[in-house]
Amino acid sequence: xxxxxxxxxxxxxxxxxxxxxxxxxxxxxxxxxxxxxxxxxxxxxxxxxxxxxxxxxxxxxxxxxxxxxxxxxxxxxxxxxxxxxxxxxxxxxxxxxxxxxxxxxxxxxxxxxxxxxxxxxxxxxxxxxxxxxxxxxxxxxxxxxxxxxxxxxxxxxxxxxxxxxxxxxxxxxxxxxxxxxxxxxxxxxxxxxxxxxxxxxxxxxxxxxxxxxxxxxxxxxxxxxxxxxxxxxxxxxxxxxxxxxxxxxxxxxxxxxxxxxxxxxxxxxxxxxxxxxxxxxxxxxxxxxxxxxxxxxxxxxxxxxxxxxxxxxxxxxxxxxxxxxxxxxxxxxxxxxxxxxxxxxxxxxxxxxxxxxxxxxxxxxxxxxxxxxxxxxxxxxxxxxxxxxxxxxxxxxxxxxxxxxxxxxxxxxxxxxxxxxxxxxxxxxxxxxxxxxxxxxxxxxxxxxxxxxxxxxxxxxxxxxxxxxxxxxxxxxxxxxxxxxxxxxxxxxxxxxxxxxxxxxxxxxxxxxxxxxxxxxxxxxxxxxxxxxxxxxxxxxxxxxxxxxxxxxxxxxxxxxxxxxxxxxxxxxxxxxxxxxxxxxxxxxxxxxxxxxxxxxxxxx
Amino acid sequence: xxxxxxxxxxxxxxxxxxxxxxxxxxxxxxxxxxxxxxxxxxxxxxxxxxxxxxxxxxxxxxxxxxxxxxxxxxxxxxxxxxxxxxxxxxxxxxxxxxxxxxxxxxxxxxxxxxxxxxxxxxxxxxxxxxxxxxxxxxxxxxxxxxxxxxxxxxxxxxxxxxxxxxxxxxxxxxxxxxxxxxxxxxxxxxxxxxxxxxxxxxxxxxxxxxxxxxxxxxxxxxxxxxxxxxxxxxxxxxxxxxxxxxxxxxxxxxxxxxxxxxxxxxxxxxxxxxxxxxxxxxxxxxxxxxxxxxxxxxxxxxxxxxxxxxxxxxxxxxxxxxx
Numbered sequence: 001x002x003x004x005x006x007x008x009x010x011x012x013x014x015x016x017x018x019x020x021x022x023x024x025x026x027x028x029x030x031x032x033x034x035x036x037x038x039x040x041x042x043x044x045x046x047x048x049x050x051x052x053x054x055x056x057x058x059x060x061x062x063x064x065x066x067x068x069x070x071x072x073x074x075x076x077x078x079x080x081x082x083x084x085x086x087x088x089x090x091x092x093x094x095x096x097x098x099x100x101x102x103x104x105x106x107x108x109x110x111x112x113x114x115x116x117x118x119x120x121x122x123x124x125x126x127x128x129x130x131x132x133x134x135x136x137x138x139x140x141x142x143x144x145x146x147x148x149x150x151x152x153x154x155x156x157x158x159x160x161x162x163x164x165x166x167x168x169x170x171x172x173x174x175x176x177x178x179x180x181x182x183x184x185x186x187x188x189x190x191x192x193x194x195x196x197x198x199x200x201x202x203x204x205x206x207x208x209x210x211x212x213x214x215x216x217x218x219x220x221x222x223x224x225x226x227x228x229x230x231x232x233x234x235x236x237x238x239x240x241x242x243x244x245x246x247x248x249x250x251x252x253x254x255x256x257x258x259x260x261x262x263x264x265x266x267x268x269x270x271x272x273x274x275x276x277x278x279x280x281x282x283x284x285x286x287x288x289x290x291x292x293x294x295x296x297x298x299x300x301x302x303x304x305x306x307x308x309x310x311x312x313x314x315x316x317x318x319x320x321x322x323x324x325x326x327x328x329x330x331x332x333x334x335x336x337x338x339x340x341x342x343x344x345x346x347x348x349x350x351x352x353x354x355x356x357x358x359x360x361x362x363x364x365x366x367x368x369x370x371x372x373x374x375x376x377x378x379x380x381x382x383x384x385x386x387x388x389x390x391x392x393x394x395x396x397x398x399x400x401x402x403x404x405x406x407x408x409x410x411x412x413x414x415x416x417x418x419x420x421x422x423x424x425x426x427x428x429x430x431x432x433x434x435x436x437x438x439x440x441x442x443x444x445x446x447x448x449x450x451x452x453x454x455x456x457x458x459x460x461x462x463x464x465x466x467x468x469x470x471x472x473x474x475x476x477x478x479x480x481x482x483x484x485x486x487x488x489x490x491x492x493x494x495x496x497x498x499x500x501x502x503x504x505x506x507x508x509x510x511x512x513x514x515x516x517x518x519x520x521x522x523x524x525x526x527x528x529x530x531x532x533x534x535x536x537x538x539x540x541x542x543x544x545x546x547x548x549x550x551x552x553x554x555x556x557x558x559x560x561x562x563x564x565x566x567x568x569x570x571x572x573x574x575x576x577x578x579x580x581x582x583x584x585x586x587x588x589x590x591x592x593x594x595x596x597x598x599x600x601x602x603x604x605x
Numbered sequence: 606x607x608x609x610x611x612x613x614x615x616x617x618x619x620x621x622x623x624x625x626x627x628x629x630x631x632x633x634x635x636x637x638x639x640x641x642x643x644x645x646x647x648x649x650x651x652x653x654x655x656x657x658x659x660x661x662x663x664x665x666x667x668x669x670x671x672x673x674x675x676x677x678x679x680x681x682x683x684x685x686x687x688x689x690x691x692x693x694x695x696x697x698x699x700x701x702x703x704x705x706x707x708x709x710x711x712x713x714x715x716x717x718x719x720x721x722x723x724x725x726x727x728x729x730x731x732x733x734x735x736x737x738x739x740x741x742x743x744x745x746x747x748x749x750x751x752x753x754x755x756x757x758x759x760x761x762x763x764x765x766x767x768x769x770x771x772x773x774x775x776x777x778x779x780x781x782x783x784x785x786x787x788x789x790x791x792x793x794x795x796x797x798x799x800x801x802x803x804x805x806x807x808x809x810x811x812x813x814x815x816x817x818x819x820x821x822x823x824x825x826x827x828x829x830x831x832x833x834x835x836x837x838x839x840x841x842x843x844x845x846x847x848x849x850x851x852x853x854x855x856x857x858x859x860x861x862x863x864x865x866x867x868x869x870x871x872x873x874x875x876x877x878x879x880x881x882x883x884x885x886x887x888x889x890x891x892x893x894x895x896x897x898x899x900x901x902x903x904x905x906x907x908x909x910x911x912x913x914x915x916x917x918x919x920x921x922x923x924x925x926x927x928x
Contacts, residue, residue: 090918097897117898118747120754120787154732154891179896215891216732 009302016294024290028283035276043272044238047252050188051265054196055256057184058207061098062160062259066143068096069162069172076168077106082113082123089115098180100157105129105171112170134161134173145259148178148200154215155179156206158259179214181207194267197244199228201260213244228253228262240269308336315343324351382449383508385498390448391459391490391536392515393432394522395423395466397440398485407482415477415484416440422469430462435509441522445510448497456492456539463488463530464544464566471528485527491518492535513556520554521563530566537564634667634882637688637696639706641773642827643675643803647853648699648717651868655875674702675773675802681705688712695881697874700774700826703727709737713887715874716740720776722892731892739877739887741870742894748850749780749824750787752863755900756820756848757791759861759919760912763846765794767818769809769836772799774826784822803828810839818845825850825864833857841909852901855927860906861919865895903927 072088089102093115101116109130114122129135137144138161146159156178163171181198185207188196198207203225205214223244230241231253243249248269253262270277308330318326324347330340397419404412423442427434431452435443444462447455470486477484495512514533521531537546545567551560638649649671653663661667670693674680685708688696696714698706703716707727714727717740722728729735731742757763768784770777781797788795796816800809806828813821821840823829829836830853837858840847849855850864873893881887902923907914914920 087918090922094922118751120750120790150732152731154730155894177896212889212891212893215893216889 008305009298012298012301013294016298017291020290020294021287024283024287028280028287031283032276032280035279036273039273039276040238043250043267044252047190047194047238047250047265047267048236048254050190050194050196051252051254051263054185054188054198054265055254055263057188058181058198058256058261058263059258061181061184062145062256065096065098065160065174065176066162068092069160069174070164072102072104072172073162073164073169076164076166077112077170085113086115086121086123089113090121092174093117096174098176098178099174100177101175103129103173105135105173107168107170109135109171129171129173132173134159135171137161138163138171138173139167143258147202148204148206150204156214178206179211182209182211182214185209186211188265190265190267191271193271194265196263196265197224198256199224199262199264201262203228206261208244227251228264231264232262243268304332305336308332308340312340312343315347319347319350322354324348324354383499385496387494387496388448388451389455389492390495390497390510390512390514391446391455391492392495392510392518393444393446393459393463393466394489394518395442395444395463395470396487396522396525397470398487398527399483400440403482403484415482418473419470422473423466426462426466426469430458430465432458432462433508436507443515443518445497448495448510449508454539456536457543459490459492460530460532460536460540460544460566463490463532467528467530467566474527487522487525487527488530489518489521489523489525489532490530490536491515491521491533492539493517493533516556517554517561520556524552524563525565528568532564532566534562534564632666634661634694635692636667636669636878637684637691637693637712638669638671639681639684639688639696639698639702640671640673640827641675641681641700641702641705642673643831644671644673645831646673646699646827647830648827648867648871651871652697652875652878654868655872656878658872659875659879661879679705685709695878697878700776703738703740706738712737713881714738714740715877715881715887717743717870717874719743720746720779728892731894733888734890734892735888737887739890739892741874742892743865743870746779746783748864748898749783750790752822752848752850752861753784753787753791753793755861755863755919756822756846757793759902759907759914759917760820760846761917763793763820765796765816765818766820766822767796767798767813767816767845769798769800769813769821769823769829771802771824771826771828773802774824774828777824777826780824803832806832806835810836813845814839814843821845821847823847823849823854823859825854830854833859837906841906844910846910846912847906852899852925855901855903855906855925858903858906860903860910860912862899862901864898866897866899869897870895899924901925901927 069092072085072092085104089104092102093099101114101119103111104113106112109128109132111122111126111129112124114126134144134146137146142163142165144161146161148156148158151157158176158178159173160176161171161173163169185196185198186209190196195209197205197209200206202221204221205224208214227241227244231239231251233239234252236252236254238250238252240248240250243251243266249266250269250272251264251266253264255262311328311330315326315328326347327344328340330337403415407415419440420437420442423437423444424434427444430446431450433445433448433450435445444466446452446459446462452458467486467488474484474486491514493512493514495510495514497508497510499508501507517533521533525531531549532540532546540546546564547567549563549565552563553560638652640646640649642648649669653669656663656667663669672681672684674684681702682705685705688709689711693712696706696709696712697716698714699717700719703714703718703722704725706714706716707725714737716722716727716738718725720742722734722738722740722742723730727734727736727738753766756766766788768781770781785795785797796818798809798813798816800806800812823836829849830851833849833854834857837847837854840860841858847854847860849859849862851867852862852864853867855862870893877890877893880890900919900923902914902919902925904914904926905928920926
């Protein structure tokens, strides 16, 4: 029982899920795609601006140093001015914090003045620097930027040499501590978590907001080199790659042309696409809400279905158990309510039909099946008590009591069964009412409860057929050695008819003199004889041959009554092999008379 | 490329922002402070200040366990074994105490060293320490000669220089050698005035007074730092131009000082301490060298000594002038 209900829920859920979540997902995906494209453009622009700005600041840093160095190479070297040059150098150190030491080289390429923040200063003729690449470079291009070198493989340094506009002015070579670029790089904030970094041509880190990465002896240089090559390959547009800390970043590179460094601006993907991310998460939450919504709605709808379905189920069960008065109440205002209404109608009709079939079954006890149907389908009041003209027919076996005393029980029952069948068949054929069997006796009523045309005629025909049927049976029985005969009494007159019974056991019966009369006539009748009262005789005289057997005193009647017998067209069978002694007849008649009160309860009263 | 980017980005975007702070806020970090100097310790104060600036509150998420063995690195051996047993997050050793710590291998050690940590064998290289040691080196030896040069610059008449040195301060001998070499190159005679610890300080000063010197050079260390006022007053009283290692000496009345900014150095050490407590390995934190050297001049002292500094290059080179 549970499984189909769950499947109903699943069906609802899937439908709602598809209806709610699919459009949401499609919408989110489309939105994400377009937002991503727009964001990419913005990002490109932002990173470009930041990287360009960083490169400009680096340029400004080196240009500033270059310009400052230009001051000390304005005048040509003359004799004995080392002291003045030394002061110039010291002032330059004071002015430019990044310069760690200065060498002033005269036109011949000899170092004349050396000033330093750390080492001892020197003046006077020093080492010959004329082949030093810094001096050579500066003489060739006026400005020379050296490669980045790392003091003790840790601190990044760089030499810058500047020559005067005349060879006589000499050359100044400055050692620059690049750690001071850190101030510039650290100051560049891209978004909240982005940063800029500088990589030199060899791929080694020159500047990074985390200075310890720079000082790390070039450890991880490979990472920066590959980052540089990946980002440089994009030619100034942003690429998504992996940053130095292994997290995904969007990066863009710009070259600082004078020193040949690459400035890389990085923004973690997380922040770069924060807005889309937020939108995606919102969509996810919406989708989740949609799922919950679909779930709740499906559950609710399924519940709305289960209730009525359960009611209907229970209804079917109770109807199945025969409680036809059970009714289902569903007020959903939809097809289910309609179904419930139809169900109730069905139950009602089933109940009516059941009652009807019960009644028919009851009627069939004493009516021919077709009569029963007729009664059922016509007026119900047919069975009500009423007084009407009826024909009562009584039949009774002769010699049955003696037979029962001799015969085996199964033989007795076999005889009775054949007898009942024959009588029943005849009664049904004539659409008469079989009131009941009682042992070897039978009572049949004509014209009640179903009225018929010419009841007397029908009654006498029935009696004749019944006699004939039983006689043919009796022939077979006698052949077996049982001396059994059959007598019939027919009477017509007014009687009270109706159903009578106690605690569900109902019988249809007739009460009145006519019943007693028919019973007495039956008792009087010999084997094979049909005795008829004067009323019936009066009605059928034209069509059936009747002969008066004289007046007889009937119990319950004040004076003797003329009794007629149907003229037999055939001889009783028993006379051929077994003489029927009058002595044998009496006890049978007595037995028949004895059974009469059982057939007609009114007789007792 | 767009689509590939988009898919990569989707993956990154869906990742829930992981908690950025690995720092366990409930945890109380235990820091061992190991020093061969004596209290009061201005370096400890600087370090504490640095940690406070990083958001550490002493007693709440950090506790200090101070171990001092003035002038006696041997006494620190016990401390080292205690360090091995205890649940210590970080040890900080200032100066020569670092030598006693070389046996420590399982606890991160931060040092502030005047000498060369590579020579001492506690780091593989300045860039990649590679072990459990990292910190800062002051380049004191190089600056020792520079101080003599600056003194000569300020007072060109200097002929005889008294060098006042605490012999309990390890490395003092190499500093003395660097100083005397520089003085010889500048044509200055040196008088070595040693003293052993706090108890001999007054005796040492008396000896310096008797040295017939015309200038005084004091090696920077915690003891002279703590007694800087006394030493500066002594120099003024004996009309000796003086040069020291750190600016604090000049604040107390010294004439000149040249050296790395101690406060900046200890601030930097606090930064490293923070990074180590957050889980970074000392092996990956390069040894830091000071970039900025401060020249401090006390003009009031110069005036009291009758020295005219206007003619020299000292004043325009000074980072700070006390007037």
